[in-house]
Amino acid sequence: MMDLKFFFSYYICDSVAREFCFLVFKWRPIFMQIIEKDCAYAVEGDVFFAVNKSPNYGQLSGQRLENNRAGERVAVDSRKRNPADFALWKV
Numbered sequence: 001m002m003d004l005k006f007f008f009s010y011y012i013c014d015s016v017a018r019e020f021c022f023l024v025f026k027w028r029p030i031f032m033q034i035i036e037k038d039c040a041y042a043v044e045g046d047v048f049f050a051v052n053k054s055p056n057y058g059q060l061s062g063q064r065l066e067n068n069r070a071g072e073r074v075a076v077d078s079r080k081r082n083p084a085d086f087a088l089w090k091v
Contacts, residue, residue, distance in 0.1 A: 038053060046086065
């Protein structure tokens, strides 16, 4: 009978690691294109979307960018250029 601890540590973790690596390599070129188009920026390994670069930002939800209040729901990250910018990727 297979040791379950070995099974979980080897097979499950290994498959999760493979999937994670696949996702990193799949998304990296996409993030690089967004950064090159100046619609996102990288800070200390994290990638943030610059909401002010999207003129239609908030249109789907009916929200206006100027109505957002920084720090009301989540602490303001001082690394962001604009408090409304959001993370596309976090390390």
